[in-house]
Amino acid sequence: MAVNELLKEYSPYLEYRNGVLHFDGVNLKELAAELGTPLYVYSVNHIRDQIRAYKEAFPDALIAYAVKANFNLGVIKIAAEEGCGADTVSGGEIYRALKAGIPADRIVYAGVGKTDDELKFALENDILMFNAESEMEIEVLNELAGKMGKKARIAVRVNPDVDPKTHPKIATGLKKSKFGIDINEAFDVYRRAADLPNVEVVGIHCHIGSQLTDLSPFAEATEKVVNLYRRLKAEGIEIKYLDLGGGLGIKYRPEDRVPTPKELAEVILPKLEGVDARLILEPGRSIAGNAGVLLTQVQFLKKKDGKLFVMVDAGFNDLLRPAMYGAYHHIVAVEERPEKVVADVVGPICETGDVLGENRELCAVGRKDYLAVLSAGAYGFVMASHYNMRPRAAEVLVENGTYRVTRPREDWDYVLWRETT
Numbered sequence: 138m139a140v141n142e143l144l145k146e147y148s149p150y151l152e153y154r155n156g157v158l159h160f161d162g163v164n165l166k167e168l169a170a171e172l173g174t175p176l177y178v179y180s181v182n183h184i185r186d187q188i189r190a191y192k193e194a195f196p197d198a199l200i201a202y203a204v205k206a207n208f209n210l211g212v213i214k215i216a217a218e219e220g221c222g223a224d225t226v227s228g229g230e231i232y233r234a235l236k237a238g239i240p241a242d243r244i245v246y247a248g249v250g251k252t253d254d255e256l257k258f259a260l261e262n263d264i265l266m267f268n269a270e271s272e273m274e275i276e277v278l279n280e281l282a283g284k285m286g287k288k289a290r291i292a293v294r295v296n297p298d299v300d301p302k303t304h305p306k307i308a309t310g311l312k313k314s315k316f317g318i319d320i321n322e323a324f325d326v327y328r329r330a331a332d333l334p335n336v337e338v339v340g341i342h343c344h345i346g347s348q349l350t351d352l353s354p355f356a357e358a359t360e361k362v363v364n365l366y367r368r369l370k371a372e373g374i375e376i377k378y379l380d381l382g383g384g385l386g387i388k389y390r391p392e393d394r395v396p397t398p399k400e401l402a403e404v405i406l407p408k409l410e411g412v413d414a415r416l417i418l419e420p421g422r423s424i425a426g427n428a429g430v431l432l433t434q435v436q437f438l439k440k441k442d443g444k445l446f447v448m449v450d451a452g453f454n455d456l457l458r459p460a461m462y463g464a465y466h467h468i469v470a471v472e473e474r475p476e477k478v479v480a481d482v483v484g485p486i487c488e489t490g491d492v493l494g495e496n497r498e499l500c501a502v503g504r505k506d507y508l509a510v511l512s513a514g515a516y517g518f519v520m521a522s523h524y525n526m527r528p529r530a531a532e533v534l535v536e537n538g539t540y541r542v543t544r545p546r547e548d549w550d551y552v553l554w555r556e557t558t
């Protein structure tokens with residue numbers, strides 16, 4: 138397959154022009170030289186297109202962008218401009234979402250370990266809905282809301298015990314996981330919650346996992362949630378929102394085929410017939426994942442035991458997914474060259490696990506050349522750390538041939554902020 142055709146499957150905005158990789162019209166060689174590396178680059182057009190694909194497929198739903206996938210203010214602002222809400226998992230994410238312009242009445246809040254301060258912050262801001270993950274959380278919300286003279290709108294996050302057929306570390310809807318309340322126990326939890334004076338039961342929530350490339354688990358989970366909806370309705374408990382979470386997968390490997398939001402809709406929407414509640418979806422990865430690449434620069438090359446190592450300036454402190462999940466990220470040279478090599482692309486961190494890609498066929502690269510790590514827009518920068526005293530990368534938005542830095546590169550003093558002996 139011609140290389141540009143493959144790149145288009147990752148993002149229609151990614152292509153070689155005259156042998157140099159461009160993203161949303163911006164020359165990535167020039168961009169890396171200008172801003173330095175490692176550098177996270179996000180395509181505004183790609184993000185908008187993904188959101189619009191969801192809105193077209195689910196015209197009546199609230200699309201609550203899952204901020205944890207990529208919480209860059211510039212990225213969340215695009216979601217706000219497109220009329221999205223936000224799915225959040227901490228007080229800090231609510232704070233960010235509000236700062237980026239998401240209205241509070243479109244924010245939902247999940248998480249198993251919400252602190253009192255976080256709950257109070259969310260109550261003060263009158264968010265749309267708390268996706269409660271335990272009965273104790275609902276009781277605490279009732280108490281806090283009472284003290285503040287508020288009513289907490291809640292959904293119970295139910296755990297439908299569906300196998301999402303994804304990596305075990307990102308499967309959240311299995312019985313044994315820490316998430317949600319067993320769907321068979323949820324009915325009684327709802328009945329008790331409905332009696333609490335400072336809680337208003339408004340929704341059912343579930344989120345079964347991430348990077349789902351098979352749609353059948355979505356179908357199964359939707360059926361189970363709709364059954365619960367009907368039982369609650371019969372009991373006089375009116376549910377206004379069915380929040381089916383996020384989880385749609387993206388292309389990582391060249392051979393990956395992933396479903397579109399439209400295909401997801403074809404599976405979910407027929408099951409919602411006769412349901413008088415607004416659908417909420419919480420896509421994260423499928424909005425931002427292939428909207429981002431991580432640019433990194435080759436520092437050195439060496440041959441060891443017959444193997445070529447390409448040592449780059451991005452490590453697992455910048456992009457954790459390969460080390461944490463054994464995840465595959467496709468890697469391409471920013472400049473096309475006819476000669477190819479097979480190499481391990483490794484980071485600078487003092488850990489054997491700091492490998493971005495093993496046995497990769499690449500255009501021959503030399504010292505100071507740039508590589509682009511694809512599918513890095515979700516669960517990339519947000520998982521970055523300072524391990525090995527490495528400042529975090531800069532983040533830049535590209536759009537129609539222009540760019541704007543939305544988060545500058547950190548320096549050593551930033552990492553040492555307020556630290557004392």
Ligand SMILES: *Cc1c(COP(=O)(O)O)cnc(C)c1O
Pocket residue numbers: 203205206224226247344346347348382383384385419420421422423515
């Ligand atoms: C992480 C998460 C999402 C987003 O999942 P994606 O796979 O990125 O779409 C949605 N909802 C909840 C509750 C989450 O924890």
